[in-house]
Amino acid sequence: MMKKIFIVLCFYCSYAAAAEDPLVGGDLRLSYSRELQRAHFTIGSEFVNLSSSTTSVLGVGPRAGFEYGLMDRWSIGSNVAFAFQANGKQGALFYSSVNGTLRYALSGTAMKFTSIVSKKDGESVYVSKPMTQRRATVLVGMDQLFLNGSTSIYPAVGATIGASYGFGLLNREAELEVRYSALTANDNPISMIAFCANINLDF
Secondary structure (H helix, E strand, O other): OOHHHHHHHHHHHHHHHHHOOOOOOOOOOOEEEEEEEOOOEEEEEEEEEOOOOEEEEEEEEEEEEEEEEEEOEEEEEEEEEEEEEOOOOOEEEEEEEEEEEEEEEEEEOEHHHHEEEOOOOOOEEEEEOOOOOEEEEEEEEEEEEEEEOOOEEEEEEEOOOOEEEEEOOOOEEEEHHHHHEEEEEOEEEEEEEEEEEEEEEEE
């Protein structure tokens, strides 16, 4: 990306020097700026295994989320998901959930930058696209599940920890995530392991 910007600057600097000739005329001045992109949405799906002391249920369903970069490596986010049973009563709505997480990027960044080269009149002569990055993160947060029981809905809440890895896919960023949650529902301990796949939508 920086190589492209350097080439564009060299070209326009050469043009500006030629423009000083009275036969050509004009005054070309270039400015460089960067726009910070902090937020993005995600869509995807998750596969979960929810276990208690007496039973274990598998579920799969859609997932959507939002992430906001606080600093270069830190970000906060939230996700909503719905899971349908993959065993037992297959296809039955298993639970709906919402969570909040704090992420730290071990590699890559929590934010993106767009580089812009403009002329004196404000016209852009070069705009870079945010580059997809291979980002690895760790996360901590809280999960809130609403379990569909046979007679009523049972809330389950608890802490979650996990890790994710992002990579380029079809000119967008894809991300794989694994998460472990220790939950409590009606004073009964429940553990959940979730495997998630997301596509990031630039915002």
